[in-house]
Amino acid sequence: MTPIHLELTQPPAVRAALKNRWPQWLAQAGLLAGFVFTILIGLFGPAAGNANFAVIAVWIAWWTALKLVFIPLGGRAWCSLCPIPLPGEWLQRGALLGPASRGWGLGRVWPRRLRGAWLQVAGFALIGLFSAVILTEPRVTGWVLLGLIALAVVASLVFERRAFCRYLCPIGGFTGLYARLAPLALRVKDPAVCAAHTEKLCYTGCGAGYGCPWGNFPAAVRDNAYCGLCFECLRSCPRDNLAVSLRPFGQDVVARAGARLDEAWLALLMLGSVLVYTAVFLGPWGWLKTAAYSVGSPAWLGYAAGFGLINLGLLPALFLLAVWAGQKLSGSRRSLRAAFAGQARTLAPLGLAAWVAFTIAFAFVKFPLVWAVFADPLGLGWNLLGYSADTAWPDVSAFSRLAQAAVLALGMYGAARVAVRTADRVRAALPVIGFCLAATLGLLWLLIG
Amino acid sequence: MTPAALSRSRALGWAAWLAAAILILALPWPAFARTPADRVIRVEGRRFEYAPGTVAVNMGDRVTLELVATDVVHGLHLDGYNLTLTAEPGQTARLTFVADRPGTFRFRCSTTCGPLHPFMIGQLTVGTNDFFWRAAGLIGLAALAAVWGLRR
Structure with missing residues (x-):
């Protein structure tokens, strides 16, 4: 068709x-x-x-x-x-x-x-x-x-x-x-x-x-x-x-030709970054926020090491393991490198959905700030757009949670489809789908758990 | 199977997935009824964090939130309940409400307190956070539906 x-x-x-x-x-x-x-x-x-x-x-x-x-x-x-x-x-x-x-x-x-x-x-x-x-x-x-x-x-x-x-x-x-x-x-x-x-x-x-x-x-x-x-x-x-x-x-994203290793790493970094950002900026852990903010301090060095470990070590290793398991399950003769790069295309819908869900979680409640700075762009106490700090804003938390869940479900659906279509066989895609499911549920927990 | 029969079978399949999604979202969740109680919860607000950062109460509890600011002025706005209180340094601000909406809600600082003020966030869970489990089920279902849709 x-x-x-x-x-x-x-x-x-x-x-x-x-x-x-x-x-x-x-x-x-x-x-x-x-x-x-x-x-x-x-x-x-x-x-x-x-x-x-x-x-x-x-x-x-x-x-x-x-x-x-x-x-x-x-x-x-x-x-x-x-x-x-x-x-x-x-x-x-x-x-x-x-x-x-x-x-x-x-x-x-x-x-x-x-x-x-x-x-x-x-x-x-x-x-x-x-x-x-x-x-x-x-x-x-x-x-x-x-x-x-x-x-x-x-x-x-x-x-x-x-x-x-x-x-x-x-x-x-x-x-x-x-x-x-x-x-x-x-x-x-x-x-x-x-x-x-x-x-x-x-x-x-x-x-x-x-x-x-x-x-x-x-x-x-x-x-x-x-x-x-x-x-x-x-x-x-x-x-x-x-x-x-x-x-x-x-x-x-479903084309198997042209997949590159650098783009696979980029996709993994984007996914890892959104997980870390969600924990730092939306989580209830003050020590983590302070560590991320205190550049140069021992706490920040620990944060930097953790950021590097998750994004450049743990996530790529887990994804590689999933791709390798898929290769073994399906008996594919494709090289592990090609399969790793090709199946990383799966992370595009997953990653975009993750970023959209993260954005929905923090941006909607911050919208009054946008109105406030556009009303007073120089910070001189102007009020060009009739902004009032006393305005009662609608509570978007219920809608926001529903939207985050729906977007993550859509991302998972897209990721699973791409995983199947970029793998040799359905069986080769299953461990990668498992990886995507774990990442999505982890993010869901950070967002609304 | 003829193309028409195949098309009908696919349409039925998608209808079944949609029904399953609706069931996951709407199915009554087993509730473990607990007698509502009066709860006093003390939360310290300090440099970009609340302590404790996560608070859990039962559905129907009459909750008194005590906010103590230990360094500068901090506020607390509770999403979902639309409640706000502000505490001066060293002082305690209080408000009481009935926890009659189930789920997990964020509370955030409502008074500018420093560079990371927009991200000074805590979490209140009322009863069981069944929406999380429903959402997780929906995500699992989405993965299954995608694989089913591409079966050869």
């Missing part, structure tokens, strides 16, 4: 709107202005995290929107708007809008040894180690955001295309991993047209559009993980052979 497939760019008006640079540029420029404002408020605004625009706008409003809306529905849709690579890209291209004859920068090729998601694994792990401070201290949030934009500028000036987005952005690794589940996709319509087209302008660029900033040859793109939805290929293709489409959820 052919999956449902709805081409969104078929109406000429939609195609023209996406080919036009202005709407996307205006949105990105507006977000860049907001980003600079956020950095300044983080560095110079109120010292209390829950009264500072930077902390609340980034770690509650944006982080929640990314996990609940952008990724599940649009994959890397946020990347198409993200302001972080913008200044570097403008310098690299020597232009603010359309293709220019030459820009600045060395244009070096990203080193082969550093390709893959390993640096993003390291970046996300690093954020995990300092998360209690980054998420609560406005100054640290400001410096982290400033550091990210500086890194993006340097990467753009030294390397070609969007090296920062593709290899360095820690959020990019997170987004790319779960973007595979999204129904929105940008793909070529007919690969034969690309094969017959010798110029490959979608990769090299032309007067109408830049060559793919993510370094993809669009005809070879099989999943959403590394497509930033920048729409340059849509602009540069002279044959109009690219389309943005809607398809069923989770289409990219």
Whole structure:
């Protein structure tokens, strides 16, 4: 049965709107202005995290929107708007809008040894180690955001295309991993047209559009993980052979080909991180919160060791054991390495559901803080939006618990389906399903147990 | 089996899974009736934690919560019951309520007390937390349904 497939760019008006640079540029420029404002408020605004625009706008409003809306529905849709690579890209291209004859920068090729998601694994792990401070201290949030934009500028000036987005952005690794589940996709319509087209302008660029900033040859793109939805290929293709489409959820994760070890580790780190974050931020254990917050202290060193042990030791070892048991049960001749990488795709629906459930647990009750900082972004006592601390907020705890359970059940359903479809036989999938079930029940206990 | 019969059998199968899910969520849970009692629970609020962090009472208990702040001002807002109290350092704040809603509820600091204030959280369990077990059953059922749906 052919999956449902709805081409969104078929109406000429939609195609023209996406080919036009202005709407996307205006949105990105507006977000860049907001980003600079956020950095300044983080560095110079109120010292209390829950009264500072930077902390609340980034770690509650944006982080929640990314996990609940952008990724599940649009994959890397946020990347198409993200302001972080913008200044570097403008310098690299020597232009603010359309293709220019030459820009600045060395244009070096990203080193082969550093390709893959390993640096993003390291970046996300690093954020995990300092998360209690980054998420609560406005100054640290400001410096982290400033550091990210500086890194993006340097990467753009030294390397070609969007090296920062593709290899360095820690959020990019997170987004790319779960973007595979999204129904929105940008793909070529007919690969034969690309094969017959010798110029490959979608990769090299032309007067109408830049060559793919993510370094993809669009005809070879099989999943959403590394497509930033920048729409340059849509602009540069002279044959109009690219389309943005809607398809069923989770289409990219069931493919067995192309599974990589770095992505498997990334998936395990994401899963482990959400378990640790839930225990630290939503659990009743004050000593754990204090340890995660007291960077450099012996307690923090213990926390860092535990974080590393769980994410880089225990979880990978248990997952490897499950994959190995599945291989033994089914008598599969697939190599353990290939099976480990392939079956790690199972962790995509499981991990996204875990992050969504975690977000539901903390974000809904914190919504009044978002309203408060948008009403008084500078922390000067303004009230632009009629916010009142005395407003009686509806109690969302019952709905929140139900939503968390439903999302985790959906994640488990998706994970079990992917496990069966990426394994040689159903029997090979059973231990991996057991691993997923244990992780999900562990998270459920942390959330509502 | 003809395609029509196969399709009918699958539809029946999914209906059975849905019925099982509804049963898991709605089936009456065995309750062990205990005589409601008056309970006084003292909770200390200090740097980003409550002590004790988890509190359990029986359904119907008349609970008096005593919040003692040992360092700075701390608050306590109880989700589900929508109750709030605030304690000045070294002082005790009290409130009394009847624990008439079963389940596990978070209580959180409601007065800014430091960087980790948003995550200063405790937990109250009233009776048995049957929703957790129902949710766990639903998750197990989801795994079984997925494997069943892909059987060859």
